Amino acid sequence: MPFTAYVRTAIARVTIAGPSSKFIILALASLAGVMLASASHAAAPQPWQLNLQPPAGSIAEMATDLHNLLLVVITAISLFVLALLIYVGVRFRAARNPKASQTSHHTVIEILWTVIPVLILVGIAVPSFRLLYYTDRTADTDMVIKVSGNQWYWNYTYPDEGITFDSYMVDEADLQPGQTRLLSVDYPMVVPEGTRIKLLITGNDVMHSFFVPSLAVQIYAFIGRTNEAWIDVPVGTQTYYGQCNQICGTNHAYMPIEIKAVPKDEYAAWLETAKQEFAMDMPDATNSALKLASAN
Ligand SMILES: [Cu+2]
Numbered sequence: 001m002p003f004t005a006y007v008r009t010a011i012a013r014v015t016i017a018g019p020s021s022k023f024i025i026l027a028l029a030s031l032a033g034v035m036l037a038s039a040s041h042a043a044a045p046q047p048w049q050l051n052l053q054p055p056a057g058s059i060a061e062m063a064t065d066l067h068n069l070l071l072v073v074i075t076a077i078s079l080f081v082l083a084l085l086i087y088v089g090v091r092f093r094a095a096r097n098p099k100a101s102q103t104s105h106h107t108v109i110e111i112l113w114t115v116i117p118v119l120i121l122v123g124i125a126v127p128s129f130r131l132l133y134y135t136d137r138t139a140d141t142d143m144v145i146k147v148s149g150n151q152w153y154w155n156y157t158y159p160d161e162g163i164t165f166d167s168y169m170v171d172e173a174d175l176q177p178g179q180t181r182l183l184s185v186d187y188p189m190v191v192p193e194g195t196r197i198k199l200l201i202t203g204n205d206v207m208h209s210f211f212v213p214s215l216a217v218q219i220y221a222f223i224g225r226t227n228e229a230w231i232d233v234p235v236g237t238q239t240y241y242g243q244c245n246q247i248c249g250t251n252h253a254y255m256p257i258e259i260k261a262v263p264k265d266e267y268a269a270w271l272e273t274a275k276q277e278f279a280m281d282m283p284d285a286t287n288s289a290l291k292l293a294s295a296n
Helices: 003-017 019-038 057-091 107-136 264-277 284-295
Strands: 143-150 153-158 163-167 189-192 195-203 208-212 217-221 227-233 238-244 257-262
Touching: 057 107, 057 227, 143 189, 143 208, 143 217, 163 264, 189 195, 189 264, 195 208, 195 217, 208 257, 217 227, 257 264
Parallel strands: 143 195, 189 257
Antiparallel strands: 143 153, 153 163, 195 227, 208 217, 208 238, 238 257
């Protein structure tokens, strides 16, 4: 159930309890709405942002729903523990209990504080494993991009198109209007909108990590090993920003990720020029090994 549906159900339940509690819940819900809305629109971090970036695609939506569910659970647990602490502090204070109780066992409570946490964990495990297995299934993707982490830039290879290019951050002095400091790159990874993309992620020197929050992808880029992930790029022209998320050296903070989702015809036009500009100059063996990896 999406988060908004949770809130709606909660309001409906509280309506029975009485008008004053309904007002409190409505006020809290609208506050949450304001907080969520302030972070919307761009798939990039915002100043004073609260909460996650707006989710893009099915994986990110599931991850956000799981996060929202866990937020409710963890808040309830924290409030419960706080209430217990306050109760114990007041009820069993030294002034009221000059002679301390010697109680050391209580079978019922011991069973409860074992069984209830287990039930909560099992309840969390179900949506958590559902999401894990969903992200693990990459069989029916539309295209493949190989991502290589380097000190300190990314390289994107489209094995089926025979193109490969490096992607460097735009220096502050060279920023054009509309570009974002520390996030814009010279050659973004261009993808067609509404596409499922398999990512083959590897590294060429040290460990990096390919992290795009709005698409809910964070995968290590290891040397000599290819990690697999997929992203579900939604319909709509949008630029998704991310960064290397594994401390990889001096310029770790300066190797951002920019993924530009464009309409299909715009992508085809980009591909035409890219094929001339970024034609892959690779031995056939490397190329066919890549194609083999992308076919599996
Ligand atoms: Cu890095």
